[in-house]
Amino acid sequence: MRHQSPRYAYRRPRDMDGAATRHPVVIVGGGLVGLTLALDLEQRGVHCVLLDDGDTVSIGSRAICFAKRTLEIYGRLGLGERMLGKGVTWNTGKVFFQDRQLFAFDLLAEPGHEYPACINLQQYYAEEWLVEACREAGVDLRWRNRLVGVESCPDHAALDVETPDGRYRITVDWLLACDGARSFVRESLGLRFEGKVFHDHFLIADVVMQADFPTERWFWFDPPFHPNQSVLLHKQPDDLWRIDFQLGPDADPETERRPERVVPRIRAMLGEAVPFELEWVSVYTFCCRRLERFVHGRVIFAGDAAHQVSPFGARGGNGGVQDADNLAWKLAAVVHDEAPVALLASYDAERIPAAEENILNSTRSTDFITPKSEAARAYRNAALTLAEQFGFARPLINSGRLSRPALLANSPLNPPHAARWDGSLAPGSPAIDAPVERDGQPDWLLRHIGGARFTLVCFGQDDAFSRGRLDLAPLSVSLVVIAAGAAPAPPGGVLLVDRSGLAARRYGALPGSCLLLRPDQHAVGWFRRFDAGAIRAAMRYALGAQPTTLAESA
Numbered sequence: 001m002r003h004q005s006p007r008y009a010y011r012r013p014r015d016m017d018g019a020a021t022r023h024p025v026v027i028v029g030g031g032l033v034g035l036t037l038a039l040d041l042e043q044r045g046v047h048c049v050l051l052d053d054g055d056t057v058s059i060g061s062r063a064i065c066f067a068k069r070t071l072e073i074y075g076r077l078g079l080g081e082r083m084l085g086k087g088v089t090w091n092t093g094k095v096f097f098q099d100r101q102l103f104a105f106d107l108l109a110e111p112g113h114e115y116p117a118c119i120n121l122q123q124y125y126a127e128e129w130l131v132e133a134c135r136e137a138g139v140d141l142r143w144r145n146r147l148v149g150v151e152s153c154p155d156h157a158a159l160d161v162e163t164p165d166g167r168y169r170i171t172v173d174w175l176l177a178c179d180g181a182r183s184f185v186r187e188s189l190g191l192r193f194e195g196k197v198f199h200d201h202f203l204i205a206d207v208v209m210q211a212d213f214p215t216e217r218w219f220w221f222d223p224p225f226h227p228n229q230s231v232l233l234h235k236q237p238d239d240l241w242r243i244d245f246q247l248g249p250d251a252d253p254e255t256e257r258r259p260e261r262v263v264p265r266i267r268a269m270l271g272e273a274v275p276f277e278l279e280w281v282s283v284y285t286f287c288c289r290r291l292e293r294f295v296h297g298r299v300i301f302a303g304d305a306a307h308q309v310s311p312f313g314a315r316g317g318n319g320g321v322q323d324a325d326n327l328a329w330k331l332a333a334v335v336h337d338e339a340p341v342a343l344l345a346s347y348d349a350e351r352i353p354a355a356e357e358n359i360l361n362s363t364r365s366t367d368f369i370t371p372k373s374e375a376a377r378a379y380r381n382a383a384l385t386l387a388e389q390f391g392f393a394r395p396l397i398n399s400g401r402l403s404r405p406a407l408l409a410n411s412p413l414n415p416p417h418a419a420r421w422d423g424s425l426a427p428g429s430p431a432i433d434a435p436v437e438r439d440g441q442p443d444w445l446l447r448h449i450g451g452a453r454f455t456l457v458c459f460g461q462d463d464a465f466s467r468g469r470l471d472l473a474p475l476s477v478s479l480v481v482i483a484a485g486a487a488p489a490p491p492g493g494v495l496l497v498d499r500s501g502l503a504a505r506r507y508g509a510l511p512g513s514c515l516l517l518r519p520d521q522h523a524v525g526w527f528r529r530f531d532a533g534a535i536r537a538a539m540r541y542a543l544g545a546q547p548t549t550l551a552e553s554a
Helices: 032-043 068-077 080-086 123-137 184-188 259-270 316-335 341-369 374-387 391-396 463-472 502-507 532-542
Strands: 022-028 048-052 065-067 088-090 092-097 100-106 118-120 140-143 146-153 156-163 166-177 193-208 217-221 230-236 240-248 277-291 299-301 435-438 441-444 454-459 477-483 494-497 514-517 523-527
Touching: 022 032, 022 156, 022 316, 032 048, 032 068, 032 123, 032 316, 065 068, 065 316, 068 080, 068 316, 080 123, 088 230, 092 374, 100 374, 100 391, 118 230, 123 140, 146 166, 146 184, 166 184, 166 316, 184 299, 193 259, 193 341, 217 374, 240 259, 259 277, 277 341, 316 341, 374 391, 435 502, 454 502, 454 532, 514 532, 523 532
Parallel strands: 022 048, 022 166, 048 140, 092 217, 166 299, 454 477, 477 494
Antiparallel strands: 065 118, 088 118, 092 100, 146 156, 156 166, 193 240, 193 277, 217 230, 230 240, 435 441, 435 494, 454 514, 514 523
């Protein structure tokens, strides 16, 4: 294997030597989701202990497709540019049936975004960089610390941890379970998944080769080199290519992962003249299921510990990162006494529907890719045949509906009386990027939205704004003013110039209107004019203090 991830040294935990044994937050699981959550919380001033029973990151490419929304989250955390620089960018996908191309699709048809629709990047790179960032931020990373006991109490959780130096016991205010599909925390609490288990086997082969295939997602139904099954091809950095072969439910995993079985499949696909080297091989099955609830008192589940989906559509890793994005700001607000504990109920209210959407799309993709009856196969093949010539049939082709950000339209944090007009960004929607200028230099809007604070984006400023600005001073709100041209910078805020007018058009903004956004960059609501009292009330509502009407909290 050409890439060798670092091994992280075990260090004797301070808790074993008389240090304080109660911690505000402990995260179990040092994978993509756990590390993202730890970094986000630490950047918000919440100190975290992260326990992992291993001493390195993931092996093999695993979750490779990072969607635009996930890249925007990592941009906020300081890793977006590094991921974009290393990753293989792609917006185009192609679908094949047997020996012919049916159609191509473009996931990001419009320009003017900092991040593309998707990049391909091996999961181990992302995790290595997250480890570095967590160290710099001050996360207490504890490698070779295996959780062996969990006790859930009304106001804390008690943990027993096994190390090379023996066991120790700690108590935690909040336990975040990010320990994957075989979650020890979930099993310890006796929690069970609800959903569907699929029995088809799939082979992942990471192949090193120098091929002239374009940087696109290619998906074959029933190709001549692998008849009656499906194949997926992705390019990754370092001349590494990911190939997924459908094997069927009767395949023997131990047999199919042997080189003498894998190599002939790849040669049949690439031809005898293309040299390649196997980097990593795995055979897997998958599930589409979730916990009934993600919040269980002082124990909260995220990522694969909370929900599992098929790999079609890249919804597993991306969904888990969005879990972390949703949870971190809420838990930080609770820990800092800026919001009631009841705010955490909105994590269930928002991320369960998101998980349901991912499960629905993943299940539909799986049923289309692996039809379970002759009638289902006949329907699928008819749709594939029609899609070659007729556009109406192409939406029927499901090779994996790719990950999209959750639209929190029914969130309990959306104020009931927030204004909206035709074309404007709906409450609960994620913020939209757009090119802007700051101090005469090119910039991006999303770089100035979210983080430790709510953000108020004002499209222009008027006398009411100038008079009311001081009324927001006690609140933790970042101010961004978007102007069509040169203008004075607002006191304590950032001025961005929307010279092309694209930001105003994408938001459907009216002159003088204001938009309040949460720390995770989701919209709270619009205000036709600057109104400090209404903005303050909406912010309190979005923090879980929900009066009967906004006027009661103004």
